[in-house]
Amino acid sequence: MGGQLQRIFYFHVPAAWAAYLAFAIVFLGSIAYLRTGARRWDLLAHSAAEIGVVFTTLVLITGPIWARPVWGTWWQWDARLTSSLVMWLTYVGYLLLRGLSSDPNRTGRLAAVVGILGFINVPIVHFSVQWWRTLHPQGPTPASLDQGSGLGSPELLAFFVSLAAFTLLFAWLMATRISLGRLNDRVDQLEMAS
Amino acid sequence: MSDIVWLFIAFLAVWVGLGIYLFSLGTRQKRLERRLEDIEPRS
Numbered sequence: 322m323g324g325q326l327q328r329i330f331y332f333h334v335p336a337a338w339a340a341y342l343a344f345a346i347v348f349l350g351s352i353a354y355l356r357t358g359a360r361r362w363d364l365l366a367h368s369a370a371e372i373g374v375v376f377t378t379l380v381l382i383t384g385p386i387w388a389r390p391v392w393g394t395w396w397q398w399d400a401r402l403t404s405s406l407v408m409w410l411t412y413v414g415y416l417l418l419r420g421l422s423s424d425p426n427r428t429g430r431l432a433a434v435v436g437i438l439g440f441i442n443v444p445i446v447h448f449s450v451q452w453w454r455t456l457h458p459q460g461p462t463p464a465s466l467d468q469g470s471g472l473g474s475p476e477l478l479a480f481f482v483s484l485a486a487f488t489l490l491f492a493w494l495m496a497t498r499i500s501l502g503r504l505n506d507r508v509d510q511l512e513m514a515s
Numbered sequence: 516m517s518d519i520v521w522l523f524i525a526f527l528a529v530w531v532g533l534g535i536y537l538f539s540l541g542t543r544q545k546r547l548e549r550r551l552e553d554i555e556p557r558s
Contacts, residue, residue: 326518329521329525332525332526333525375536382528383528383529386525387525390518494536501540501544501547504547504548504551505543507551508550508551511551511554511555512550
């Protein structure tokens with residue numbers, strides 16, 4: 322990576338981080354929902370899945386925009402790109418699944434199973450660049466940062482500011498989406514009661 | 516195309532993507548508020 326183009330890294334990687342965070346919340350929320358049956362966990366998982374799909378979409382759009390001038394192609398079926406696409410498809414499937422049944426408990430339980438099983442792919446996406454030979458850059462690890470990863474301190478500072486900004490954006494989107502879900506539940510209850 | 520153009524396209528894609536999602540959240544919220552207004556005078 323070099324020149325101006327490497328700056329895509331400042332939003333491509335934080336968007337991937339926000340997606341990982343979202344899918345970890347889907348995983349935990351799904352476990353909690355299956356254990357307790359409480360609607361709040363289902364709403365948490367559903368909201369996180371939707372936002373995770375948004376961030377993964379951004380990753381899958383910005384990645385090829387970087388790859389076209391650097392690799393000379395938009396897409397390569399290598400481990401990182403393919404597993405990322407599978408992750409996106411899994412959670413799009415999770416969201417589509419929620420519209421299949423009118424019984425919220427049945428839908429919630431089914432979605433929770435997908436939310437738990439789908440998370441298996443998340444570590445595969447993350448470690449794919451280490452486990453298999455791929456074209457995708459490895460990205461900085463704590464060990465590579467200690468040895469000097471090629472990122473100077475201004476670049477590292479910009480990266481961590483960007484990471485913090487995406488994390489805050491994720492938290493705000495989660496709060497907004499959860500309050501929308503609560504409003505939806507309230508309207509549904511009032512409609513049933515009237 | 517120069518690197519800066521590709522960077523601009525990627526930057527634009529991020530903002531457009533987030534903008535579309537925020538717009539969809541806003542639209543859903545307005546629709547729910549309208550449904551709520553329709554129900555509340557009855558209840």
